[in-house]
Amino acid sequence: MKKYVGIILLLFISSVFAITPPSLPAVYYGEIVSITPVNGYLIAKIDNKVVGNITVKNGKFGNSTYKMLIYSPSDVGKTIKFYLNGSTLLHPTLKYIPGDVRELKLYYNIKTIKKKNINVSIIPLKEIPVNITIPLVNVSLDKVLEKINESAIEKVINVVKVVDVDVENISEYIKPVAVASEGFNITKTDTNVNETIVNNKKIVKGKITMNVVNTSKKGFITIIIPIGNVVSLNVTVDNKELKEFNDPEVNTSLGWYVYQEGILEITLVKDPILEVEFVKEINITKEETYERRNTWKTSPAIRYHDVAEDVKSYILKTFIQVSNVYAGNDIDLNFAKELKKNPALTTNEKITKDTILIGGPVANPLTKKLMDKFPIKVTNEYPGKNKGVIEMIKLNVKISDHLYKEVKVLLLAGSDRWGTKAAVEYFKTLDNIPEEPIFVEWKDGKAVRIEKP
CATH class of the missing domain: 3.30.379.10 (Chitobiase/beta-hexosaminidase domain 2-like)
Known part of the structure; x- marks a missing residue:
């Protein structure tokens, strides 16, 4: 009888350890995305219970050796919310998964407003002076934040500094890039630019045509284009005029645009043909005028007088x-x-x-x-x-x-x-x-x- 009792006890102990293995903590580090760097501390809550905290310095929290640890075995699958300095909710939220280790981007000061018939989230980014406006059409804010294309934003930031200087090659710079999308694809892009000289001014007229296809019943796409400084701008989709985001007459069933600091942001909820027409005026220097008159160039060279000539890019x-x-x-x-x-x-x-x-x-x-x-x-x-x-x-x-x-x-x-x-x-x-x-x-x-x- 003692033999069977020992076997039963051994099986019982084995089954307990098989069912409840040791739980690992979730581990997080990363940055808080905001227009200006933030400082203080970051706390994590599950059901309004504090489960983790870490110092924030210049928008960064944690590093390769120092991270936020969250250990709460009874809350597996529940939502973790992050708060800056204990009160300001950041996005996105996460599901608590034991053993989860990842680098996070948490967004600060996101505002969601009702714009006529849809909710729109206004997302400030540290890299560019233009807030990204995202319609919450058939998608949650957390899912949108996962889709933001950071490399596209970085590319536009670099190019917008060049586009008004190297006008000869403007067609190479003003390429549209998608920041975020749900159910939309850009299938074709054509760019045409013409240049004329009027009263010692270079007049550059451009037109960008995109075939933007909605593959779902509901969706959106947010595009940014580094067009630089312009004197006129017209945006249409499906031959209908797109209004600025803050225009009282904006038609949210089509979309809208925001233009600031040389960056054009376009958000669409309607397809298929998007057209952007713009005009730029650039003063010609005396040196460029002389060069044009004496070398019969159709387009004057852009000069960087302080930069070595063998720098090609x-x-x-x-x-x-x-x-x-x-x-x-x-x-x-x-x-x-x-x-x-x-x-x-x-x-x-x-x-x-x-x-x-x-x-x-x-x-x-x-x-x-x-x-x-x-x-x-x-x-x-x-x-x-x-x-x-x-x-x-x-x-x-x-x-x-x-x-x-x-x-x-x-x-x-x-x-x-x-x-x-x-x-x-x-x-x-x-x-x-x-x-x-x-x-x-x-x-x-x-x-x-x-x-x-």
């Missing part, structure tokens, strides 16, 4: 033109002059705009001050003899008591002068500002790209 040209360029000694200053006329020797300037740093932390005080923020730490030993690195970070800088803006800081530095020279020269050959570090080497009299040492 217009995105790089614009970035160099608008950036401060700082070197730490006379040798690096000469390298800097290979990018831009009149760079500066730095002591410990305050960064308030896009900036290019030439030289490593030993030579350049600004590089030394910011070195810990860059993904690759440059030293006299690393990346090594004649080797350098090209890397970029983004900083939120304070420009007034209550106003911050995001700037790019590009580092071109090496373990020695030849590594720094390689970084400068190779950077000039790129098409875009690199998001990830690039390692280079000065070899056989030229800069070459290499694998990470």
Whole structure:
């Protein structure tokens, strides 16, 4: 009898452990998306019960080693809500899943309003000065936030800085990109641009035609286009005029548009043919007028007078033109002059705009001050003899008591002068500002790209 009791007891214990294995916590870290960086603390609640908290600094919470832990085995499958400083609800919400580990983007200060017959969420983004307007048509706000195309937004931000400078190539820049959509697809896009000269003004007329197809009974698409500054703008869908979002006569059964800071945002709930017509006026410089008259060009070249002529990419040209360029000694200053006329020797300037740093932390005080923020730490030993690195970070800088803006800081530095020279020269050959570090080497009299040492 004791033998059977032992077997039954063993089976009972085994079944208990099989049914209730140890539960793992959910682990979260990430950023709070807002127009200006936020600070304080973030708490997580389930059924109004606090289940986690973490510090927020400059919009970031947690990192690769320090994260928010949520352990609440009795609440599996319930909704987690996140609050900034204990009171402001952020989006999206999540379902509590034990063992869930992820990086989050939580959106701050989203407003949802009733616009005639539909609810519209107004989503502020830190990257662009235009709020994204999303109709909640057959989709929840949380689902919309999952669909936001961050890379598309980043692309538009870079291009809108160039579109009014490099007008000759405007057709390459004013390409529509979808930020978010539900049941809509862009199947075809045509762009036509014509240029004329009237009274020393360049008149650029453009037309963008898109075939935007709704594959569902209800849905939407939000598109952004970097068209730059315009003097007139007309948007139609299905041959019907689209009104601005704040126009009292806006027809929400068609959609609307928002134009601000050179970015055109269009939200559609109707298909299929979308047309955008615009006119730009650009003053012609005396140099351009002379060039046109003496070389019979049909379109004057756009010049960046402070930028080295061997920089080919217009995105790089614009970035160099608008950036401060700082070197730490006379040798690096000469390298800097290979990018831009009149760079500066730095002591410990305050960064308030896009900036290019030439030289490593030993030579350049600004590089030394910011070195810990860059993904690759440059030293006299690393990346090594004649080797350098090209890397970029983004900083939120304070420009007034209550106003911050995001700037790019590009580092071109090496373990020695030849590594720094390689970084400068190779950077000039790129098409875009690199998001990830690039390692280079000065070899056989030229800069070459290499694998990470």
